Amino acid sequence: MSQVCDYQKLDEILEKHRYDSASIIAILQETQEEYHYLPREAFDYYAQKLKMPIAKIFSIATFYENFSLEPKGKYVIKVCDGTACHVRKSVPVLDRLRKELGLTAGKVTTDDQLFTVEIVSCLGACGLAPAITVNEKVIGLLTPDKAAEILAELKEGESHAKA
């Protein structure tokens, strides 16, 4: 077992759901909250503890877009590309974010593990279109330049934190 994942945390999550395999989605959600993704070790551990085929857990984890098998960055930026955001030009915002961070559709997380840029279908904030979320915070009425400013601020905060 690697350091990514300690049994104790997983046990706590399992205990909370009374080791009920029917709660597997909630269990995976809480695991992802803890690690920002689903570590490989968690699959083996849950399969064993819940007496559930690992293929079944993997099936569920790959069915839902929201679960990630790859480690995500400290800041997860979700760019809304729902109908309203799309017509209010969300794509240029997305392109700018990717360009600034050197990301593509295939590579969604920066090498320094700081930023992840994802597309989501609708954030439910159509009045603020085009909108993004940075972790849990919603930021609306974006332009590509504004998006770049947000990135710059976050990066600056990080370098201050380091110093």
Place this chain on the structure above:
Amino acid sequence: MSSGIVMIDNIPVEIKGETNLLALIRKAGIDLPTFCYYSELSVYGACRMCVVETKKGAIEAACSTPPQDGMEIFTNTPRLKRYRKMILELLLSNHCRDCTICEKNGQCKLQELAERFGISRVRFANTADQTPMDTSSLAIVRDKSKCILCGDCVRMCHEVQNVGAIDFISRGAKISVSTAFDEPIANSSCVGCGQCAAVCPTGAIVIRRNTDQVWDALSDPQTKVVFQIAPAVRVGLGGKMGQAQGENLMGKIVAALRRMGADEVFDTATGADFTVLEEANEFLGRLDSGEKLPLFTSCCPAWINYAEKNHPDLLGNISSCRSPMQMFSSMLKEQFKHSNRKVVVVAVMPCTAKKEEAARKEFLDENDQPYTDFVITTQELIAMIKESGFVFSELEPEAVDMPFGTMSGAGIIFGVTGGVTEAVLRRISANKSNGALRSLAFTGVRGLAGVKEAQLMYGDREVKIAIVSGLKNAEDLILKIKSGESYYDFVEVMACPGGCVAGAGQPAVSNAAKQKRSQGLYDADRMSSIKRSEENPIMMSVYSGLLKGKVHHLLHVDYQASYNERHKNLLKEECR
């Protein structure tokens, strides 16, 4: 139980407990096409081939619609025909269409239905992905490019076998059937039972083929090729060979193998006789000492795999007897060890997991050569006979070779669920009268039910027996035993529902045909003048000759010890 009348294509059909329209329609003599429906699996409703039209013009999937009194449905309207053709075209549009070089050629459901519905062209561009084949397993080969996502394998693996090695991965256009993390199947919880291949309608999961190696051995004059044929095989090929389903074709199989160039041909039922004696001894010993009960049978290699992966704590309870195939192979290698030619033992089995068993470390000789060199399934035997061009119906039956030329009826019924138990009971039963023998058949050991129980008096003790087939049934029983809810002295486990007659290496057939196959074996037993394994006349000479001082070495195995050994090595690696 539901009742009433449904009008199917204007013909009244009575509902007699059918739980879905599909069963009712098939009862009415209409072979409604399906890919994803098996009566023993849950209803999935994915392929939509079984759609029917109601009088009001609604389209319903027959497999997932309960029949109701007064329903009026149509199974062959122009609209339905159009829909079915469209479904087939869409399935074919992202399917590898190299039919002529496909392992499933001629036995593929997709091919059959495309032919039946006259699909002469596919209007869509072919978008099938070229994915690498998964050849990691010795039992099966997976080819995702031929998968039609019917989910039969997924449900079989999980619902009937409780293995769950494969499932649907991702979704939408990216969906596929695979293992967790898309790893090779050999690294998964797969036990090699092959039931996924048995239900797969296409060539997406097929049995791993070893016929080429067997042909090579047969054509090499420097090689002595020794065959053994499992009990279930003789009743498994009738349907595919233009003979009656379930007919005992042992004599013709022997003749066919000889004409292919086999040097010696034997009957695995002879090996089974040794298994009966050894296992009965072991059982009586454990009954006396009261230790390591229940005794679990060890004949089924998929069950051994399952126990190792899921219940290693039970390995000590599993009989130390090698399976009849392995007992016989080691005896045959011993018998012919002074041959001036290389000796190759080929086992013809109804089973895919036997291919894995033959390669197990425990069953390699001192030179690291397997006792059983190759395992071919009944289906592969059929392919070899067809390739040879023999007209099977015209082959004159022949007998097996000496010195292992006799076998008991008890050995023959190993091929059906309950057979091993009945054979052991015949051995330990104190009353050797014919009446007692016949009454054993009615203790509850016979029949294709997934879970059976029987009791028998041994001295003043009542021996409690359970017989399960299908690994989900085995799992449920094990949980009951572990929780203390049930107690048994003897448990027979066969991984394939119905036992070896329904093994994944046999041509896939309906439940009625499985019944015929098992009847075929009981008929062979009835016609056998030797009923009990200990009455097999070769026993005495083999035990005092070939097996003298070698019983343990040649007939037994310690799965617990090899598990501990492997585990120790694994722990060492982790520490490093």
